[in-house]
Amino acid sequence: MKVAMSRNRRGLALLVTVALALAGCTADPKPPESRSVPTPGATPSVTPGPAGVGDSYFPTAGNSGYDVERYTLKVRYDPARDELRGTATVRATATAELPLFHLDLAGLTVRRVTVDGSPARHAREGTELVVTPAAPVRSGTAFTVEVGYDGQPVPLPNEAIGEGGWLHTADGAIALGQPESASTWFPVNDHPSDKAAYDFEITVPKGLVAVANGVPQGQRPAAGGWTTWRWSEATPMASYLSTVVIGKYRTSTGEHRGRPVFSAVASSLPRGAADESIAGTLAVADYLETVFGPYPFGAYGGVVVDEPRIRYALETQSRPVYSANFFRTGVNTGVVAHEIAHQWFGDSVSVARWEDIWLNEGLATYAEWLWAEHQGRDTAQATFDQQYTASDDQVWRVPPAAPGVANLFSESVYQRGGMTVHALRVAVGDDAFFRLLKAWATEKRNGNATTAEFVATAERVSGQQLDDLFAAWLYGTERPPPPTRR
DSSP: OOSOOOSSGGGGGGSOOHHHHTTTOOOOOOOOSSSSTTOOOOOOOOOSSSBOOOOSSSTTSSBSSEEEEEEEEEEEEETTTTEEEEEEEEEEEESSOBSSEEEEOOSSEEEEEEETTEEOEEEEETTEEEEEOSSOBOTTOEEEEEEEEEEOOOOEEETTTEEEEEEEOSSSEEEEOSSOOGGGTSOBOOSTTSOEEEEEEEEEETTOEEEOSSEEEEEEEETTTEEEEEEEEEEEEOGGGOOEEEEOEEEEEEEETTEEEEEEEETTSOSSHHHHHHHTHHHHHHHHHHHHOSOOSSOEEEEEEOOTTOOSEEOOTTSOEEEGGGGTTSOOHHHHHHHHHHHHBTTTEEESSGGGTHHHHHHHHHHHHHHHHHTTSSOHHHHHHHHHHHOOHHHHHSOTTSOOGGGTTSHIIIIIHHHHHHHHHHHHOHHHHHHHHHHHHHHTTTEEEOHHHHHHHHHHHHTOOOHHHHIIIIIOSSOOOOOOOO
């Protein structure tokens, strides 16, 4: 993905700032006049079956009329030919009568489609795969779709914020990106509102590593000098959080708190800072458990890639992926803290729509501040003061709760989002604030959430009315005064 998405406040200068170059396309920053300031409009209704779940930022993202429960993905990738062959099994439940339905799939050639074992007609409409089953699927009915496909996968361009998805690399491939990635290598309901479990079987030439999400299920030889790597993510996952990393990597394994640990670092990198930083994952996760509550997934780990086109880190579920750039100057557990914080906020508690991305990035940014304080560096208050003083006018012109597509990954969403979290802490006090973080993570675990729900939870837990605070920090277009303790 090529949008600016630094997970380390000191690493912003490393990134290609596509979003900032397109600044100005912001949503109306004025909050609603009703109580609980950021009350959102209802998700627009859509006709069952067609593309789009009604996300105002990405109208064609995802698909309506069904809810996916599990993806079983069996893919074989030949890096020498840049060729992918796959079979995707999608188990879902219809939420409406479905004479037809859509799956997101960018590029690739579909060879066959079945629905509950019977051949189904299929057609392509841009990045959509339109499936017409032999008979309509009744509302409330569980059904299974199997798609066989192949071809040379390519990244998916997005006019506003760059591209994401499958990248052919010198020694393999990397599937990664936000907000879209998954549809470049398998048919999917590609929106975070439809989370599902995943099983992966990835077959690659012998000698290459193939890493994905979740619990490692082992590897086995395949005919003709190939190896099949198996992974399983049983906890519901948003599609953009899925990943595959194929290539030459040195791996480390272990166990922590009864969960498997699997990490990988590109073998092209010298041993040192990257390895030590990823090894810090467990210490970071243990600390964040004291702040946010129990770690939400069944495995730990991280992957460091050495690929010039990837200059960001992404919170791919249970196993974040990091650009090697974050470790060029030494050990960096700040970026690790950011990505591991996302395992709670972004992965376990996912956005219901993309305009609420500050819920992910603001809380993860604040986790960096807390981790720095925990390590004996700057306090969270000192970091807030530094950010508040240093932030330029653009940060205050872009409201983090309504940034617009062009500013979806802007500094306002990250740094002003983090400052909003600190302003909330100051306003409600430490006791209520830390109870709120744990309540939010617990009550929304494995689900989706909106800004309005966060505000309501903050008011309930704190017993305070917080309209003015959130109006200023999330929706205002001027710098609010720094918060003071009551």
